[in-house]
Amino acid sequence: MFLMLFVPGILLAKSASEAALPTSDSVSGRWVVNTDFYGATIYFRMELKQEGEKLSGNFDGDKLEGTLKGNTLYFLAKDEEGGTDEGKGTLEGGTITGTVVFTHLEDPAHPETHKFTAELVPPRRAGAAQHHEFVPTTFYRQFSAANKPVLTIAPGESVHTTTVDAGGKDEKGVTRVLGGNPETGPFYVETAAPGDTLVVHLTRVRLNRNWAGSDDFLVGRAVDSDLAVKMKDLGKSVRWRLDAEHGVATPEKPAEHLTRYSVPLRPMLGCVAVAPGPAQAPPGTGDSGRWGGNMDFNEIVEGATVYLPVNVPGALLYIGDGHALQGDGELNGNALETSMDVEFTVDVISGKGIPAPRVESDTHIMAMGLAGSLDDAFRGATANMAQWLTDGYKLTPSEVAQVLGTSAEYKVSEVADRNAGMVLKINKERLKALTPVAK
Amino acid sequence: MFLMLFVPGILLAKSASEAALPTSDSVSGRWVVNTDFYGATIYFRMELKQEGEKLSGNFDGDKLEGTLKGNTLYFLAKDEEGGTDEGKGTLEGGTITGTVVFTHLEDPAHPETHKFTAELVPPRRAGAAQHHEFVPTTFYRQFSAANKPVLTIAPGESVHTTTVDAGGKDEKGVTRVLGGNPETGPFYVETAAPGDTLVVHLTRVRLNRNWAGSDDFLVGRAVDSDLAVKMKDLGKSVRWRLDAEHGVATPEKPAEHLTRYSVPLRPMLGCVAVAPGPAQAPPGTGDSGRWGGNMDFNEIVEGATVYLPVNVPGALLYIGDGHALQGDGELNGNALETSMDVEFTVDVISGKGIPAPRVESDTHIMAMGLAGSLDDAFRGATANMAQWLTDGYKLTPSEVAQVLGTSAEYKVSEVADRNAGMVLKINKERLKALTPVAK
Amino acid sequence: MFLMLFVPGILLAKSASEAALPTSDSVSGRWVVNTDFYGATIYFRMELKQEGEKLSGNFDGDKLEGTLKGNTLYFLAKDEEGGTDEGKGTLEGGTITGTVVFTHLEDPAHPETHKFTAELVPPRRAGAAQHHEFVPTTFYRQFSAANKPVLTIAPGESVHTTTVDAGGKDEKGVTRVLGGNPETGPFYVETAAPGDTLVVHLTRVRLNRNWAGSDDFLVGRAVDSDLAVKMKDLGKSVRWRLDAEHGVATPEKPAEHLTRYSVPLRPMLGCVAVAPGPAQAPPGTGDSGRWGGNMDFNEIVEGATVYLPVNVPGALLYIGDGHALQGDGELNGNALETSMDVEFTVDVISGKGIPAPRVESDTHIMAMGLAGSLDDAFRGATANMAQWLTDGYKLTPSEVAQVLGTSAEYKVSEVADRNAGMVLKINKERLKALTPVAK
């Protein structure tokens, strides 16, 4: 069946009532239409342009025409195949309440009627961007659109906060919640609506304690049958000392041949997510998908920017699962798991979506592929980057192929969870010769 | 059935007779036993230590005892399960000629008798290492042990030569051979015997013409069904200008959005191979395996060292398929294919094998995995590196897991051929804290 | 981190209070221990044997000793490595309320203390098995342990009910719920406790309307890049007529070459599930796993028996997603989706778990593998069947290998969802020569 966007209706009503103030004399603008499908919510985007009583624009991408007479609104949208979406409603206090009738070309005798409420996406706030200090007290174990936002922030604003480690322990070593990557958030980002892209720029990802937990296991995806036999007795915990001053991690009780072994610290966030679209049940915080999640990619470090597709009003940003450092693949199932001191700023790219998570560093653009095998993740990363080069630089398919063939850099992000991850990176030096499309 | 090592017997006889000179008064040393299995050759290694008439050592790893009376040799070797290898032969002109009887514990009533000839592996030559200038005239399209060596070289010696491009064109653009990665070689490396490791250090991998051929295709492994549809009309040739002075490649007739696009040159060899073991038919030069081959790994550049497991006497080294540069994966099926000016030195690590190809650069050790899917190649690379850390640094399984978990760097080498390739890299900085086993 | 079993505590309390009545004079029996981990529930099994004031048995498999003095209970359990679980509690009204302290050998200085309540698993009810007629009014879109059971049934009892189709339409064509495999249930099965196996025998899987919806799409997992291009314009709905009298389905408006095409009806259930364990977020009804779910296996038909591992008290059985028939793999994404008339009986195999879903027909035992690729699903099915032969017939690893090598039959169940499915079948004729372990 077709993909749907929904969250429990109460959330949208609530958050929107705080933020959305339609201008007094016009319904022109971008609306989020919260539609009731047999008790479930599906979101549609609607763009309206009002000229006198006449309305134009689109409903879910289909060209729309309509009228606003007094507070009575009517619209008719047609898709290319000849199906129609016909809406009737009443505007009151900035909210449109009404019904929409979907008529499918394949089965015109059975139109479907659904109730809806629509809210205007608020304009971007003027004035100085605020900085927020946020001390988390609740930690969530699902990337759910039903969790109440802990803070509302505007595009351009920054948040300073902390995360607990994957096992639920905070910077003092106190267990705050059952493990499994409990998250800080969700943060409600004003103006973010389904179809937009959320931009999360990490300005600070630093250690806030001097130890990490890990183990000596090798995950099943990494071992062939011979190596499985050799590794059969592994699985014990390994605790690491984190020396921020010298920038290294060392095993607290090193084994015989690792007494001098140390690894440079490179603090990162294993999880950055938005609430996923309602076509799926709210995933656990060990999972990943086009909405981000537990990507365990060791280049999501201080200075990196993460792009995620928005699926619900406010985006609902989650962060968690800090690693003091991690080898590619997170081969032990755990990296060097630790709590973290984090600061980030958010922004919203309005009306432009992306197919899957993307990351940007000073030197590279990076497209992620997340799937049930490395082979599928590889294809996913390639498709994600091909789309980036097409949308961002107007390249033709042939040009995309030439750039990928000469400049692709692939690395494995993760093999420890249900999805494996691959990343396709392009050096920004190569992109300097291309002409970016304005955002 | 068990894995076997063989090449046509005539080759061994020929090359060995040139090189192998057993000392007059002893059979002590490392022997290659060329055994006739119903017309096919299988190699076994035999180590002999002579004290008077008494012989000790091993046959194919099984402990051996025996006698040498006059020129009549007898030995009996036993494996751990109780099977036996019993040999009788005559020493004449440095060659032992005889029969060996294999008795398997599972079927002791049916011993198998095979004729053999054995040759002593020659000692490493004393004196200054020679340099060879070699101008190729024949180019092979199979990595075969049956191809006559074009040159015999000793460990420590260097060769300066050239390779034609994947399509068979040389530095002047003249087609010399049908395409498909035709190879320069094979080079016979003295003292190399089955079970050894061949070391190929590339001291020069430079362009010798100013253009390369490529295309704008994307290989099937890289595209999901959506991207396949977008890319459906691709497949045309793209010729690149190679500007060695400025160190960049640019399309000769760039498409609209690529008029300023250029990529740094990074000349590499797509193929470095030894003749594979006789458990398999001689593979074509588009294939890869534990014997190396068409690995298309873009870090096999000037300065890199390639390690390959020796399967036949003399190793039989092939090189070819130069790329002016290549993105990870060789996504276009072709990289920037060009002829090449190459110099290398060889060495032999005696009596120590490796499970699959390895590469070393100034900064990293790199273990390759080559298999029918990226998932299997990933497991192969991991197992290869785990073995390296075990054999090279005496790490226990737990220690291997900890080092991999914190230091693994995975990249995709190639997805364009029958085998996909993944590489697991470890930064040498991390290894400085470990204690290497003497080679 | 280790795998955990939890459901919201309120459910267990509620259902258990209805069903569990400890005998007045003894705590001997099987207990489910509902433990509070920072607000989340984790289940443990505890077996107690009381002799006077002395208690023996096990806690989560670890040997336990303890005392019951008055209504004060104490126990200490030790695992093989030396870790301990120490419990103290008070017995009142059949419920033990207390705290348990976990001390891990690796970190003995930091024991963890958790509150718990424990309920006795009720004995199997005596008397005649009841038959239940159940008319569903609510349909769930997640396989969740938090959904309130719609009916409580005892082992041996049967239920007659209906399911809506994958799009939420019932036997009259009325949409009852948003699509995505909405489920009938959950049914609470008395005596089923974590670690048991639920047995669902389908005594009736019949059509209750005369049409099904499908389409002409081919899912991404089934097409290579060439076939993707050929199939690029597909995706339209296809409605099928279901002729129960003649036992065939035919397209309502057949395309040119399919005017005479018909397929035998073989009604099946795409979904049979129990609530999954709390190590994961409640999955959507399009997903599958060791708890069953949307397996889309076309041998789950009338007469088949499905085995699922119990993860929460009462098991919480869901059924849905009826197909009038389905080719292997569910290649169109949809099969012939229709509502269904279903009857089943349940049973519980106490204290014996299984690693993944299994199915039994008159002729075969069948072990499922569900994973992110067919290669991993293949390994999963093989491991599942190897365990079945080991546990069910006491075969040694060598004997398992010989039986699988000579008798394995593999088929693809599904490729349309996030997990692919493979099934390993063994003909029961082959098993007649083996000696089954008593259940």
Place this chain on the structure above:
Amino acid sequence: MFLMLFVPGILLAKSASEAALPTSDSVSGRWVVNTDFYGATIYFRMELKQEGEKLSGNFDGDKLEGTLKGNTLYFLAKDEEGGTDEGKGTLEGGTITGTVVFTHLEDPAHPETHKFTAELVPPRRAGAAQHHEFVPTTFYRQFSAANKPVLTIAPGESVHTTTVDAGGKDEKGVTRVLGGNPETGPFYVETAAPGDTLVVHLTRVRLNRNWAGSDDFLVGRAVDSDLAVKMKDLGKSVRWRLDAEHGVATPEKPAEHLTRYSVPLRPMLGCVAVAPGPAQAPPGTGDSGRWGGNMDFNEIVEGATVYLPVNVPGALLYIGDGHALQGDGELNGNALETSMDVEFTVDVISGKGIPAPRVESDTHIMAMGLAGSLDDAFRGATANMAQWLTDGYKLTPSEVAQVLGTSAEYKVSEVADRNAGMVLKINKERLKALTPVAK
């Protein structure tokens, strides 16, 4: 590079001179053009129609026009993009000898000139089909076009022969050749030319000795890391007694729980192959591909028909690797390996190729997919069957999708070799409603 068809020129010349006799007064007919590419042979098909001095037809599928004046032949063929193939030659003794110039649109300034000889494909012989009794004395270990045919047979003719087992042992238990699936053949099939389809109908596949060799191993592709550990000590030989009278196989020395275990005999051929196309090196007899080979599919039994694409003149048919029976997947690496008594008839479908091997039984048509992973083999089988339904029944893509969605039956053929195999079967009952295209 593009795919090429070649075999060493001597073979074609030889075999063709025996068979091809152009009619005295015309060159009309189907020609095989043996072209010299820098020492290698590439085949092209050419169809000529002569009317007086005027020639029409096609060269490698490109429309051709030309002249024959005396014994001087000229032709010019153009492809759709504007490239040309221009030939000049002399007809003498039924052979055309000359040169052909290929001009590529992309690089018109550099035409390529190659020498060729062309032979007419002989007409199908009239008269009664012969029966051949063939006693093999040589057994090949590569599916090579360079092996001398052991027998020339005409379409419609039958051959009765034997095969040795995978280890090289014949019906008397005598080892005739080194193991690894040594083959009987190759048989040269008259009129078979590149682009045709060879039809091999197996009229007899029977045991000719009373024992088979196997083992208790499980191949790496079948085991996950847990099962690998459980199976770590396996690998011993298991000998089976073959009881043709009762139609069962039993272990000669059964393990404790298998004393009553027996399996029905179902003799099959693990290998049926033609010589592969010259784009690849001659593969070993453990490999498989579009040319067939070691497919290890347990429905290639007496009564089955195998279809293979012809790549070289005469097709060069090989058979071998008999199994007394085999479970799906050949999980032990070996099936019940035995020698075999075989009879088959051959036929040629002229001018119609197939993308990969196909098999037909009384009840099913079956399309094979052979690739480096089960996921890729699955896609290969699907594409192969989609093509079969398109070419054989004129189905549109939408119709193909509907038939596959409702009628696909997938099974695993093999996981023991480099390629994994999947088979997509369609029951012939379903095909009765479709209209087959005349062969």
